[in-house]
Amino acid sequence: MRGARPISLLKTVGVLLAKDLLIEWRTRARLNALIFFALATLLLFSFAVGPDTKVLARNAGGYLWLALLFASVLALGESFRVEQENLTLDGLRLAPADARAIFLSKAMGNALLLMLLGALLIPVMVALYGVTVTMGLGSFAATVTLGCMAISAPGTVYSAIASNARARDVLLPLLLFPLIIPALLAAAKATSLVLQGDPMNQLGSWYGLLIGFNLIYWGLGFLLFPRVIED
């Protein structure tokens, strides 16, 4: 609603996010599929590269983020398919929920799901690729949080577009992958630094790039999303 108080926007976001998480928790279909898919991807990388643990350990950060990116396409595609079955997206907008609140709740929900996935994948990656974690859990958590948020903001806008278009399964990765390259690069580099140590103090600049990317795309999504789902 135009002219609504700011507190109501936050409230709407909270309600919608709680609804999405509840659906996710009750079915757990998406999360289970995602975990299995991402684990399979991690395994496939180790088969594709061969059993050379040195190579695997060196590239572990990149593989982790590729697995997360592939999984994110599934997660993002599903997040609006859920709303299409009974035209619940129209219902939400008639409720009336602010379209910007729908964007924020969907993007936050997707980011949370990806972060959970990342948290589950990291121990598996450590075991599978034989990497040693040099830096603390705090910087790991910061990297995963920033990276997942960077994927989910443009991903939410694009999945809303792709879910209504022809050949939506092709369109989402086609739109998302090129856009996400800077964030993917920064997240993979930051993860490698967290794993192998950061003697040159480069971690801050990669975090800076990720934060800038997040600010731009969360801002653009917030501004533009209402036009995407209007009729």
Place this chain on the structure above:
Amino acid sequence: MSDLLKTVLQVGSAVAALASVGLGVWLGVKWAPPRSRVNARPVLLGMAALALALLVLGNWMGLVWTPSEREMGDVYRIIYVHVPAMWMAMLALVVNFACCVGYLLKTSWKTDALAEATAEVGLLFGTYGLVLGAIWGKPTWGTYWDWDPRLTAMAIMLVTYVAYMALRRFVEDPEKRAVWSSVVGIISFVNLPIVWFSVKWWRSLHQVQSTPKTVDPDMTLALRVNAWASLILLTLFLLHRYRTALATREAEVALPEALPTDVPGPNRASEVA
């Protein structure tokens, strides 16, 4: 070449190019509707002739008249095509961004058609410039491609605009296509300033932007003439693409009315009776 001739060439090419761009804009407004009565042929032929003449002149200047470069020898001469191509790509994509924002502010098929035209032509010029750069990179850097920030950012940007065009093909509803592609166009444009300033921010393999300020005075004139020629070419391409896009749009929007309907009109009803 004497200073007088230089000035004449300088001013002449600029006036010719700006005049033909002005003519192009005028045509774009007047000639745009498919049933328009404006006879565009003389203007279009004139612009094409002007572009051709300036291209021939610019290429002769670039290949023959300008001196060789101290370090690179004759290889540097590719800047006379590479640099204008990249400028035109940037220009087209900036217009695309303006059209995307404009469409979201005020719905109009003209802005949508121009957005489609600028994205395609910008992509064309950008790819052309990238390929030329790669050809130049082999003798100079020893490799066609290097993962340098400028090249990487440019390649990413081109792929995002390929995705933009794919989106336009995948959505059938013209209104939704226009809104969504505007959103995607705005999001894709974020990369362009990064591409432009990448050579300043990360000083790496690719040299700083070639502009009349950074290029040797002996080479500026040839660069300028080539750039003006490319500008006329860009306008011509845009004009054609814009007109086709607009005609397609009108056909799409008019289609439901053009189809025969089941409801008999008054004339047909009287025929039956």
